[in-house]
Structures are given as structure tokens and as C-alpha cells.
Amino acid sequence: MAKTMEDLMELIDKMPEEPAKPGEFILPELMAIAVAHQVRDDDIVFAGTGLPMVGIMTANFLNAPHALLIYESGICDGKTMHVPMSVCDQRAANMSSSLGGLVDTFGYYLQQGFVSLGFLGGAAIDKYGGVNVTSIGDYFKPSHRFTGSGGNSDIGTMARRVAYIILQEKRRFLERNEYTTTPGWWCWDFKKNEWKPKKEVWKGTPYADSGPVAVVTNMGVYNFDDKGEIYLHTFHPGVTVQQVKDNCGFDLNVSRVKGETPCPTYKELFVLREFVDPELIFLPQKVEYPAKLKSLIG
Amino acid sequence: MPRYRDKTKKAEIMSLEDAVKKFMHxxxxxxxxxxxxxxxxxxxxAWETVRQKIKNIHVVDRHGSVCTWLLNAVGAIKIYETDWMGWGEMAGKLDVNLERGYKAGKVILEDYSHGAMAMRFLAGAIGAPFIPYNAPLGSDLYNPKYDALGKAGLRGKNFRYPKKKFIQMEEPFFGEGDTVLLPAARPEVAVIHVAQAGDKGTARWRGVGTIDKEISFASDKVVILAEEIVPEADLRKNPESNQIPYFVVDAVVECPWGAYPSSVPFYYDYDAPFMRGMDAASRNEADLKKWLDEWVFGPKNWEDLLVKLGSKKLLDLRADSVTGYSTRMMRGKKPAPRMKMPLSVARSGY
Structure with missing residues (x-):
């Protein structure tokens, strides 16, 4: 007889906490778990659709069971049974603490300073964590036009800590963005037309010390130093530091690298696959479990 | 904008066709x-608007939707003030037709951020001319050079077009750095889809509120589309569940399944595969024309479109009364598991 969700749930804590071997998971799974590791149990998280949401839902089962998730459309601490495809999905509103609207999320929660972690996507990023989700080329006559800010620039500047998930390519990791949608640790002061630290542009506001702390890509995990400059923290299994540097449009600081990104553990993979995305919406491919896990699951 | 009314509006119950004819131009x-x-x-x-060939529309929006996708598919939008020109999130992110129109110089696009648009509607709703907001300083959104309406010579054209996109200023009361003043949003018509409307015009939905109440109060005229029109007396039994009072409503249209392929919580779910099909069709003009002929210009009316979708589809999308969404619909590669409660709660509480 097929196992019910409750039966499977009993198995979570029986799953080995040792890292899976390369080949036993796909890259988006590793990235989703890398996202989950950025979440703390006392965080109030404001996250975008896709891998950030999937990662944070995974963290809710494991390392951060009490992290509170805010969804952009007005949902506060929804307890989902089925993974949402949108931040306004009724699935995300299930058993929420309260339901409001955009004024609640951007005003009462975000501008008021309650959000401790923002987890967002981006099309391109600069070496100080400034993100472009708007356009490439001349703003009025772009060669590429993306969706534009959405909540990215609001969340990315007012959340206490900000993390991004971005596809890493040379043309997406830049010394300076052509258009900055969400400023990083350095940005323009348009009043004086000077490029300067965010702390100075935002001086006196409650958000002067907030900004990017981590970036997860398909090649590695990054953090930011005291000067606000990005550096490589870990590289994913199967990737070399040289490959990371080759896929970066500026001279990347690799002096602080800590080694490989840890592979997701079997327990983490089990939660991600069986409970967070069992409908195979976000992670449509699934690698088979190794034999010892199969026998545990039965 | 603040406006005195000589007499209370009386919401008129009308057909979809008549409502578009009366309010859109x-x-x-x-x-x-x-x-x-x-x-x-x-x-x-929006579908009927396309069929009635309304042109040069100026949309003030909290972000793209199926409505703007339809209008952009026929090039009906001239000016688009928004913060996100996507529409379908995981089922088709960027509005390809809008991108095409924009690159060809046919659409004026004014970029804001999501919080900023929310605040602009809030200001419009409460009759304030502008609102201070900690909009992202140092973002090119607030780069004085990037003012699309200004570049098009539309600033200050009339009371719907603020003279400036924004003003950055020193926060004058507490000395807390710089803040940004944003102009109120003042659309002419708000088009709001809800679950239930009373016969007098009071409106109710379940699920998230997004910015719909604010949009309704910010606009001169409000058209409500409802899954069902119910006796006004019934909505008055639980007034705390109502969001829009009747006195701002101009027209009510009963339009079951009128939000398809988006969802109406507790009525029906979104149709992600259909939206992916729309996205795929927009990738080239021949496919798009075929899609429009089949789904927009082909059906005799909205009911006819529902008949074309078929009862199997509508049955799969029908929301269940406990969760408000459907668990029969295939969204990914496997069916939704049967759940009793959120497992993260079962595991660690709230």
C-alpha cells in the first residue's frame, strides 16, 4: 500500500544526516538547500517565487522551523500544505496568521523594519551586490528588457539581510550594472551624481546598515566583506575556483574561499522531494534515492 | 483626488458587453x-475590451496580469505605469508582447517599485496628493534621468498625470535621512473582480486583498465583476467580511468564471498549463494570431468560452470548500498529495 504523508513524516528523523554523493541530486536541489541554510529560526523572511520559496519551506521543516514567511501579496506566516506557484496563491494563504494586502507587506511589515531576511532573484549583479532586473543597454532603447523591480528593490533595501539567487555567467556578474534596480553596498547618490557607499546615501535612515549578505548561484555561494565587496565563500561540487573566476566579469576575491559547498544531506533531500515539492513543479527532475534510502522508505 | 459627490452613486447591474461599452473608451x-x-x-x-477594440489605453498597475497580457497581445496599451511587466510568475514570467511593443517604441513604460505603486494607490485612496516612502535611494528607478512620462511630454497634462515622477527630499520631521515623495495614483476606472457582490454594490472576496480596496477608492469609477450577485441583506450579516462599500461602486456585472485562467479563492483555481500555452503562443506572431482567433475572437461570448473549455477542465479547477483551491488539478508532473494539515506545523508547531 502506498505510504500516506503521515507515514512518510515519521521517516524524516530516521533519514541519515550525512551528505549525499554527487550524482544523487540535481544542481537546483543543492541550490535550494543552500538557500535553506541562510535562514535562521528567528527570521521574518520576505521571499520571491521559485527556489527562494522552496528553500525557505525546506528550512521550515529542518533548521528553521519557526522562521516566519511573508508573501508579497499580503500573506503573513502561511502554513502551506501544497507548494504555491505564486506569492498570491491561495495555497500560501493556508492557515496564515493574518491576511492583508500590499500596504500590509510593504508598509506594516517591510518599511516598519520587521523583515530580517529578504530572499530574491536577479538578472545581473555587481561586485557590491547591486542587482539589475530591469534592462540591458540604453534604458529607453534596451537590447534586453526584463520584468523590472516588482518588490525586488523595496525588499532588497529595507530587509535587514538580503540574499540573492542568480544564474552565474560572465555577463551577469559585473563590475557595474548598466541599470541598478536594487542598490547594493555601493550606489549612486543622484543628488550629487556620485557613486558612493550605500551607508552614506542612506545616512540617517533606519535602513543604512541593511544590505546583501549572501548570493547563491549555480557555481557557488558568496558573502560580502566589510567593504561591501562580494567574495567567494564556497564553490559547488564539480566546479573549480578557476571556472568560477572565468564566469565572473570582474576580478573576484577568492582568497577567503572555505572549500566546497556542502552537498545536501539525505534528510534534506527527503524533505525537499517528499514534502516541499512532491508535485514536481519546481524541481521536475528527480534522481533516484540510493539503495539504503529506498529500503528505509520501503 | 478628493471629490464631493452631489448624490450617492447607485450601482447599476449590467452585462459584460454593456459595462465595457459604458466605461471603456x-x-x-x-x-x-x-x-x-x-x-x-x-x-x-479585459477580454471584452479587446473584442470591442478599445485603443491607446493607459494602465496604472501594481504589475502585469492576464488582463494586461490580453491588451498587450493586440497592442491596446499605450502607456503602462507599473513595477513589474511580467504577468505569469512560474507560468510565463515576462510579457513578451509588451517587451516587443516597448522595444518597437509603441508603449511608454514608467517603472516604479512594487511598494511604491502600493503607496501611490494608498495615497490616491485616502485623497492625499502624495505620500512619503522609503523608496530605494540609489536605484535607477529614482534616477531623475529616467522619467518616461516626462520624456513623452505628459507630465502635468491633467490631474491624472503628476508633474513629477517623484521628489527626493530630506525627511523634515525627525531628521531621518532622505525620503521619497510619490504622487498619488488617480485612474479613471477601477475594474475589480470579486467573489460576491450585493445587489446594491457591496463587494466581498476571500483570500489576499492585494491593493484592490485602495484601487477602488483611488479611481473615479468602479466596475465590479462578481462570481455571483447575492442579496445585499446577506452580505450585511457579516459586514466585517466585506471590503468595498457600495457607495463607490458604479456597476456590477455578474460573471461566473470571469477571472479564468486566474483564480478566485474558494471558487476556482488558476490554470497554469493554459497560461503556459498563452506564453508559448506569444513567442511568435503567427501563433499569437491563431491563439487570439481561437480564444478571444472565436467564442460568441464569455459563456461560449467556458463551454469551449469543457466541464472536465472546470471540474478539475473547482476549488474545494475547505482550502479554497483545487487538489485535482495537475500543476506539475505528479498529482497533489492528500493532506490533513500543514506538515511543518505537525512537526514543530507555529
């Missing part, structure tokens, strides 16, 4: 309800 400034392409989009209204 070339150059109208309009705002739509819901959230992205997934939640309570007044799709039937």
Missing part, C-alpha cells in the same frame, strides 16, 4: 484588481 486610464496572473484578474472584462 480610447485613452482611458484604468487599473485592474488581483495579483499577477494568478489571483482575481478581471479577465472577462
Amino acid at each position: 480610447d485613452d482611458v486610464v484604468v487599473a485592474y484588481s488581483g495579483f499577477t496572473g494568478f489571483n482575481r484578474n478581471p479577465v472577462a472584462f
Whole structure:
């Protein structure tokens, strides 16, 4: 007889906490778990659709069971049974603490300073964590036009800590963005037309010390130093530091690298696959479990 | 903008066709309800707008939706003030037709951020001319050079077009750095899809509110599309569940399944595969024309479109009464598991 969700749930804590071997998971799974590791149990998280949401839902089962998730459309601490495809999905509103609207999320929660972690996507990023989700080329006559800010620039500047998930390519990791949608640790002061630290542009506001702390890509995990400059923290299994540097449009600081990104553990993979995305919406491919896990699951 | 009324509005119950004919016209400034392409989009209204060939529409929006996708598919939008020109999130992110129109110089696009648009509607709703907001300083959104309406010579054209995109200023009361003043949003028509409307015009939805109440109060005229019109007396039994009072409502249209393929919580779910099909069709003009002929210009009316979708589809999308969404619909590669409660709660509480 097929196992019910409750039966499977009993198995979570029986799953080995040792890292899976390369080949036993796909890259988006590793990235989703890398996202989950950025979440703390006392965080109030404001996250975008896709891998950030999937990662944070995974963290809710494991390392951060009490992290509170805010969804952009007005949902506060929804307890989902089925993974949402949108931040306004009724699935995300299930058993929420309260339901409001955009004024609640951007005003009462975000501008008021309650959000401790923002987890967002981006099309391109600069070496100080400034993100472009708007356009490439001349703003009025772009060669590429993306969706534009959405909540990215609001969340990315007012959340206490900000993390991004971005596809890493040379043309997406830049010394300076052509258009900055969400400023990083350095940005323009348009009043004086000077490029300067965010702390100075935002001086006196409650958000002067907030900004990017981590970036997860398909090649590695990054953090930011005291000067606000990005550096490589870990590289994913199967990737070399040289490959990371080759896929970066500026001279990347690799002096602080800590080694490989840890592979997701079997327990983490089990939660991600069986409970967070069992409908195979976000992670449509699934690698088979190794034999010892199969026998545990039965 | 603040405006005294000589007499209370009386909401008129009318057909979809008549409502579009009465409230939409070339150059109208309009705002739509819901959230992205997934939640309570007044799709039937935008669909009928396309069929009646209304042009040069100015949309003031919290972001793209199925409505703006339809209008962009026929090039009906001239000016688009928004913060996100996507529409379908996981089922078709960027509005390809809009991108095409923009690159060809046919659409004027004014970029804001999501919080900023929310605040602009809030200001419009409460009759304030502007609102201070900690909009992202140092973002090119607030780069004085990037003012699309200004570049097009539209600033200050009339009371719907603020003289400036924004003003950055020193926060004058507490000395807390710089803040940004944003102008109120003042659309002419708000088009709001809800679950229930009373016969007098009071409106109610379940699920997220997005910015729909604010849009309704910010606009001169409000058209409500409802899954069902119910006796006003029934809505008065639980007034705390109502969001829009009747006195701002001009027209009520009963339009079951009128938000398809977006969802109406507790009525029906979104149709992600259908939206992916729309996205795929927009990738080239021949496919798009075929899609429009089949789904927009082909059906005799909205009911006819529902008949074309078929009872199997509608049955799969029908929301269950406990969760408000459907678990029979295939969204990914496997069916939804049967759940009793959120497992993260079962595991660690709240």
C-alpha cells in the first residue's frame, strides 16, 4: 500500500544526516538547500517565487522551523500544505496568521523594519551586490528588457539581510550594472551624481546598515566583506575556483574561499522531494534515492 | 483626488458587453484588481475590451496580469505605469508582447517599485496628493534621468498625470535621512473582480486583498465583476467580511468564471498549463494570431468560452470548500498529495 504523508513524516528523523554523493541530486536541489541554510529560526523572511520559496519551506521543516514567511501579496506566516506557484496563491494563504494586502507587506511589515531576511532573484549583479532586473543597454532603447523591480528593490533595501539567487555567467556578474534596480553596498547618490557607499546615501535612515549578505548561484555561494565587496565563500561540487573566476566579469576575491559547498544531506533531500515539492513543479527532475534510502522508505 | 459627490452613486447591474461599452473608451486610464496572473484578474472584462477594440489605453498597475497580457497581445496599451511587466510568475514570467511593443517604441513604460505603486494607490485612496516612502535611494528607478512620462511630454497634462515622477527630499520631521515623495495614483476606472457582490454594490472576496480596496477608492469609477450577485441583506450579516462599500461602486456585472485562467479563492483555481500555452503562443506572431482567433475572437461570448473549455477542465479547477483551491488539478508532473494539515506545523508547531 502506498505510504500516506503521515507515514512518510515519521521517516524524516530516521533519514541519515550525512551528505549525499554527487550524482544523487540535481544542481537546483543543492541550490535550494543552500538557500535553506541562510535562514535562521528567528527570521521574518520576505521571499520571491521559485527556489527562494522552496528553500525557505525546506528550512521550515529542518533548521528553521519557526522562521516566519511573508508573501508579497499580503500573506503573513502561511502554513502551506501544497507548494504555491505564486506569492498570491491561495495555497500560501493556508492557515496564515493574518491576511492583508500590499500596504500590509510593504508598509506594516517591510518599511516598519520587521523583515530580517529578504530572499530574491536577479538578472545581473555587481561586485557590491547591486542587482539589475530591469534592462540591458540604453534604458529607453534596451537590447534586453526584463520584468523590472516588482518588490525586488523595496525588499532588497529595507530587509535587514538580503540574499540573492542568480544564474552565474560572465555577463551577469559585473563590475557595474548598466541599470541598478536594487542598490547594493555601493550606489549612486543622484543628488550629487556620485557613486558612493550605500551607508552614506542612506545616512540617517533606519535602513543604512541593511544590505546583501549572501548570493547563491549555480557555481557557488558568496558573502560580502566589510567593504561591501562580494567574495567567494564556497564553490559547488564539480566546479573549480578557476571556472568560477572565468564566469565572473570582474576580478573576484577568492582568497577567503572555505572549500566546497556542502552537498545536501539525505534528510534534506527527503524533505525537499517528499514534502516541499512532491508535485514536481519546481524541481521536475528527480534522481533516484540510493539503495539504503529506498529500503528505509520501503 | 478628493471629490464631493452631489448624490450617492447607485450601482447599476449590467452585462459584460454593456459595462465595457459604458466605461471603456480610447485613452482611458484604468487599473485592474488581483495579483499577477494568478489571483482575481478581471479577465472577462479585459477580454471584452479587446473584442470591442478599445485603443491607446493607459494602465496604472501594481504589475502585469492576464488582463494586461490580453491588451498587450493586440497592442491596446499605450502607456503602462507599473513595477513589474511580467504577468505569469512560474507560468510565463515576462510579457513578451509588451517587451516587443516597448522595444518597437509603441508603449511608454514608467517603472516604479512594487511598494511604491502600493503607496501611490494608498495615497490616491485616502485623497492625499502624495505620500512619503522609503523608496530605494540609489536605484535607477529614482534616477531623475529616467522619467518616461516626462520624456513623452505628459507630465502635468491633467490631474491624472503628476508633474513629477517623484521628489527626493530630506525627511523634515525627525531628521531621518532622505525620503521619497510619490504622487498619488488617480485612474479613471477601477475594474475589480470579486467573489460576491450585493445587489446594491457591496463587494466581498476571500483570500489576499492585494491593493484592490485602495484601487477602488483611488479611481473615479468602479466596475465590479462578481462570481455571483447575492442579496445585499446577506452580505450585511457579516459586514466585517466585506471590503468595498457600495457607495463607490458604479456597476456590477455578474460573471461566473470571469477571472479564468486566474483564480478566485474558494471558487476556482488558476490554470497554469493554459497560461503556459498563452506564453508559448506569444513567442511568435503567427501563433499569437491563431491563439487570439481561437480564444478571444472565436467564442460568441464569455459563456461560449467556458463551454469551449469543457466541464472536465472546470471540474478539475473547482476549488474545494475547505482550502479554497483545487487538489485535482495537475500543476506539475505528479498529482497533489492528500493532506490533513500543514506538515511543518505537525512537526514543530507555529
